[in-house]
Amino acid sequence: MTTLFSHRARSGARLVLALLGLLAFAALRPQAVQASHLRAGDIKATYDTTVNAPPGSRRVFFRMILYTDISSNVSAVQDKATIFFGDGTATCPGDEIKRTTLAAVPTASDKNVGSNVYYFEHTYPTVGPYTISFVGENRNGTVRNMSTPASQTFYIATTIYLDPLYRGNHGVVLRAPAIDRGAIGQIFLHNPAAYDADGDSVAFRLAPSRQVAGSTSAVDMLLGLPCPGRTGTNRPDRVVVTTTGYHYPNDPTVAGPAVKEDGTPPAIFEVDARTGQLTWNAPVAAGEYNVAIEILEYRRTPGGFDLIGLVIREMQITIAATSNRRPILTIPPDLCVIAGQQVRGVVTAVDGTGPGTTQTPVTLFAYSGILPPATFVQTQAGPPTATGNFTWNTACNNVAKEPYLVVFKAQDNPNPISNTNPPLIDEKAWRITVVGPPPQSLRAAPASGNNVQLTWDPYTCTNAQYMYIYRKEGPSGLVPSNCLTGIPASAGYTLIKRVAASDVSYIDNNPDATGTARGLKRGVNYCYRIYAGFPPPALGESIASNEACAIIPGREALLTKVDVTATATSTGQIQVCWTQPRTGTSASFTGTPSYVLSRAEGLNPLPGGFAPIATITALADTCYADSNLNTLDKQYTYKLDFIRIFPTGQGTTITETTAPASSVRVQVIPVNNGNSASVSWTFNVPWDNTARPTEIYRSNGGTAPYVRIGTATSMATGGTYADSDPTLVKGQQYCYYVLTTGRYPNIPFLQNLPNRSQRLCLTLIPPPCRPVLTLLTTNCDSLANLQEFPRQNERYTNRLRWAISNQPTGCDANVAGYRLYYRPTPTGPFTLLTTTTATSFLHTDLSFSGGCYAVQAISASGVASDTSNVACQDNCVFFKLPNIFTPNGDAQNAVFRPKNYSPIRRIHFQAYNRWGVKVFENTTTANDRILINWDGGGTGGEGATSRKVSDGVYYYLAEVEFADFANTKRTYKGWVEIVR
Numbered sequence: 001m002t003t004l005f006s007h008r009a010r011s012g013a014r015l016v017l018a019l020l021g022l023l024a025f026a027a028l029r030p031q032a033v034q035a036s037h038l039r040a041g042d043i044k045a046t047y048d049t050t051v052n053a054p055p056g057s058r059r060v061f062f063r064m065i066l067y068t069d070i071s072s073n074v075s076a077v078q079d080k081a082t083i084f085f086g087d088g089t090a091t092c093p094g095d096e097i098k099r100t101t102l103a104a105v106p107t108a109s110d111k112n113v114g115s116n117v118y119y120f121e122h123t124y125p126t127v128g129p130y131t132i133s134f135v136g137e138n139r140n141g142t143v144r145n146m147s148t149p150a151s152q153t154f155y156i157a158t159t160i161y162l163d164p165l166y167r168g169n170h171g172v173v174l175r176a177p178a179i180d181r182g183a184i185g186q187i188f189l190h191n192p193a194a195y196d197a198d199g200d201s202v203a204f205r206l207a208p209s210r211q212v213a214g215s216t217s218a219v220d221m222l223l224g225l226p227c228p229g230r231t232g233t234n235r236p237d238r239v240v241v242t243t244t245g246y247h248y249p250n251d252p253t254v255a256g257p258a259v260k261e262d263g264t265p266p267a268i269f270e271v272d273a274r275t276g277q278l279t280w281n282a283p284v285a286a287g288e289y290n291v292a293i294e295i296l297e298y299r300r301t302p303g304g305f306d307l308i309g310l311v312i313r314e315m316q317i318t319i320a321a322t323s324n325r326r327p328i329l330t331i332p333p334d335l336c337v338i339a340g341q342q343v344r345g346v347v348t349a350v351d352g353t354g355p356g357t358t359q360t361p362v363t364l365f366a367y368s369g370i371l372p373p374a375t376f377v378q379t380q381a382g383p384p385t386a387t388g389n390f391t392w393n394t395a396c397n398n399v400a401k402e403p404y405l406v407v408f409k410a411q412d413n414p415n416p417i418s419n420t421n422p423p424l425i426d427e428k429a430w431r432i433t434v435v436g437p438p439p440q441s442l443r444a445a446p447a448s449g450n451n452v453q454l455t456w457d458p459y460t461c462t463n464a465q466y467m468y469i470y471r472k473e474g475p476s477g478l479v480p481s482n483c484l485t486g487i488p489a490s491a492g493y494t495l496i497k498r499v500a501a502s503d504v505s506y507i508d509n510n511p512d513a514t515g516t517a518r519g520l521k522r523g524v525n526y527c528y529r530i531y532a533g534f535p536p537p538a539l540g541e542s543i544a545s546n547e548a549c550a551i552i553p554g555r556e557a558l559l560t561k562v563d564v565t566a567t568a569t570s571t572g573q574i575q576v577c578w579t580q581p582r583t584g585t586s587a588s589f590t591g592t593p594s595y596v597l598s599r600a601e602g603l604n605p606l607p608g609g610f611a612p613i614a615t616i617t618a619l620a621d622t623c624y625a626d627s628n629l630n631t632l633d634k635q636y637t638y639k640l641d642f643i644r645i646f647p648t649g650q651g652t653t654i655t656e657t658t659a660p661a662s663s664v665r666v667q668v669i670p671v672n673n674g675n676s677a678s679v680s681w682t683f684n685v686p687w688d689n690t691a692r693p694t695e696i697y698r699s700n701g702g703t704a705p706y707v708r709i710g711t712a713t714s715m716a717t718g719g720t721y722a723d724s725d726p727t728l729v730k731g732q733q734y735c736y737y738v739l740t741t742g743r744y745p746n747i748p749f750l751q752n753l754p755n756r757s758q759r760l761c762l763t764l765i766p767p768p769c770r771p772v773l774t775l776l777t778t779n780c781d782s783l784a785n786l787q788e789f790p791r792q793n794e795r796y797t798n799r800l801r802w803a804i805s806n807q808p809t810g811c812d813a814n815v816a817g818y819r820l821y822y823r824p825t826p827t828g829p830f831t832l833l834t835t836t837t838a839t840s841f842l843h844t845d846l847s848f849s850g851g852c853y854a855v856q857a858i859s860a861s862g863v864a865s866d867t868s869n870v871a872c873q874d875n876c877v878f879f880k881l882p883n884i885f886t887p888n889g890d891a892q893n894a895v896f897r898p899k900n901y902s903p904i905r906r907i908h909f910q911a912y913n914r915w916g917v918k919v920f921e922n923t924t925t926a927n928d929r930i931l932i933n934w935d936g937g938g939t940g941g942e943g944a945t946s947r948k949v950s951d952g953v954y955y956y957l958a959e960v961e962f963a964d965f966a967n968t969k970r971t972y973k974g975w976v977e978i979v980r
Helices: 012-028 218-224 780-784
Strands: 038-047 059-069 113-123 128-136 154-162 172-174 179-183 188-190 194-196 201-207 210-212 240-242 268-271 278-281 287-301 304-320 328-330 335-338 342-350 362-367 375-380 386-393 404-412 425-435 443-447 451-455 466-473 494-500 505-508 525-533 548-551 559-566 572-578 592-601 611-616 623-629 636-645 654-657 665-671 676-682 694-699 707-712 718-723 733-742 753-756 760-763 771-776 796-804 817-823 831-836 840-846 851-858 871-873 904-912 918-925 952-962 969-978
Touching: 038 128, 038 154, 038 172, 038 287, 059 128, 059 154, 172 287, 172 304, 179 188, 179 425, 188 304, 188 425, 194 201, 194 404, 201 268, 328 404, 328 425, 342 362, 342 425, 362 375, 362 386, 386 404, 443 525, 451 525, 466 505, 494 505, 559 636, 572 636, 592 623, 611 623, 623 636, 665 733, 665 760, 676 733, 694 718, 707 718, 771 851, 771 871, 796 851, 831 840
Parallel strands: 179 304, 335 425, 443 548, 559 753
Antiparallel strands: 038 059, 038 304, 059 113, 128 154, 154 210, 154 304, 172 194, 188 278, 201 287, 210 240, 268 278, 287 304, 328 342, 342 386, 362 404, 375 386, 404 425, 443 451, 451 505, 466 494, 466 525, 525 548, 559 572, 572 623, 592 611, 592 636, 636 654, 665 676, 676 718, 694 707, 694 733, 733 753, 733 760, 771 796, 796 840, 817 831, 817 851, 851 871, 904 918, 904 952, 952 969
């Protein structure tokens, strides 16, 4: 109706006269123009992808399609459309978007429904989210699942997220029409055939039909639009709400209780979130039904998935009471193909038959973003069988992580067609995944410096981005199937390098975290595979290459003994031995060789926990006595580096490191009310202790000799033995140690490797009962809702309490005190936090709340109980940034920093101006006094480092790595205003 004005009022008086004239004219308009006709539609958005588009272009192209009733008894037209652009502007009267054709074009599947296509574009003032919408006045008036549909507006919308990161986004295309037909008592199927040219992930969900609340008369529209010469934004009372009286089509309030096609209740109405397949099983009453489908577009980012687009499609389903039966469609099974292969599929359909019906010809349709270049040709219409052939010649640029969707529809052709004998359809979706071809001719060969040289043929797909190189010790037996891309974790490989996809070689020198070459182990069979990775957003991978293996001649040094030869608190001793390395059959090496033996405390120390204790230059010297140790209370782990140093210019230093090996540590506790003892032991060694029995030795205390009392089988990391000798006397002291015997299975001369534990004495008295520990967890939600946290000098406090249990059976509940242990990570060694007689503890002055605790009860005689349960909590994960700061020199709110945040490891922060130009970037860590700390200065683009950016709104991207156990990474986007 807004087309009635060809010019705009230039003063208040003229506006009033114009409005009065509009009201009078609208009252006299023919009723035919008021006829209801809008059935369905959607809006598609594409960022400016023209060749000459500037880097910061915020121009967006749109395509809207409306489906309208064009039956003979409806004469309403939709030749123009008013668009709301979401930035406070809209098309004005006289400037509406015109339809691309003179009249609506009848759809192929329903000649009474016409498609109206509108193309338009808009340039936005700045980056940010915008919702583009169309509000129509003439909704189809016979929709069953809402109240008085003709008096409610018709609403469709698309939300875009203008962001420099998503420049050139194509948006989701919906290939299948938004109208379809079904029959009472028969399953109805529909698929929008969504396609994303960028390969973004697409998800689907149902939504109710929507309207814009309030009047939509021409007067209301005119007042609400900020046309040239007027100020303001879209009317605040234009609120999008669910249509009045809306119910989903299967709701019993619409047409009564419904059942599925097989007669079982209840009827279902649902959409598959991954494929978009809408299933209604089954309609119960004839009529027209509307529903919205939301199509969500997600872009993969290092931090996960970002929502970058949302299409709200309104669709209409016409259900008929008919004896006609829908056709039955048969499509090929989902498949994977290697890029370059041809996809061929045969689609067939047979028209359904029922009482009083006969088979008719069936028309086949195909909808997909790959049509063209793919083709679908129907070769037979039947009856009895309709047949169509699908053909697609895939190419490297089709490789994608997500499958391509091809939606096939079969529609019968009853004769004559009427409301009680309408065409019916069956519809199914075919998923085709295109993967990259495997890299060819991977070869591995030993190279100088304990390295392996890898080479392969140039990769076929030039659009690939990376080549991923994986390594493992020994062959894997992996046989990739057609759809198995990359390297599955179950194959046992480790990623060692990512190189450009154009590379054809790589030298594996086993670099450490700093990139320093360490060389590989001699005598080990190293096996490799590679595969190609494709760029975002489509991503995708290739099938893995063949496996190529190489052995560096010789044998590495191997630890063989970590034997506790003396047990004491300060004069303990451990003998450590190893084999001499060899190169081929010789023990001579180039360079200046030496051994460096390192030691760490604990069973599984971190790599940084080792410290060198000896450097040995004589290669024949392969044992070392490590003295002055606390072998009574501590377990030790050793590693050996075999190092070769070369003169300057003659090679880099080569370091070969053995697998670590620990001492055997025994634990003994009284059990059965002090009548017997439980002996257990632990170790972490590279040799196998499971093949030979572990021997348990006991002394009756004092100077009594140790006697072997039994054997047990060790598992991979230790074992247990129950000493239930009836001659044991409660209250008497006994001492124990164990002797393990290990072997290297594939080395004949290393089949007998004995190692003793420390010697441990105890008095057979009932052990203290085990405590049960409770950690009162931090309320992360409360902290996240504070206006500011942490404030200056504000720290975390962890609250713990514990109680004595009645375990193990026969334990002593009379406890003299407790030892509380703490570690800041979920794994690793505990450290003693405090000794106390209380049953609670406040762990204060913490920079983060995450960590784990355990407690032991101590008897009056000094015996410790079993360790309690381990109580852990993770660090909170929350992060909030303000939307204004004032770097005006008054030292108040002078820098941009998070106001509320949980413990952080790292923040990478970028700020952009309204034209998408980066004006500031930095990286801060927990060691920085203030995170981000942007003072309004520029680091490029609009402002140089020495300049301040201008006042105004800036858009930021903050990539945050939290200090929780999972190293959570999240990306935060928003805006901040600088005011000086």
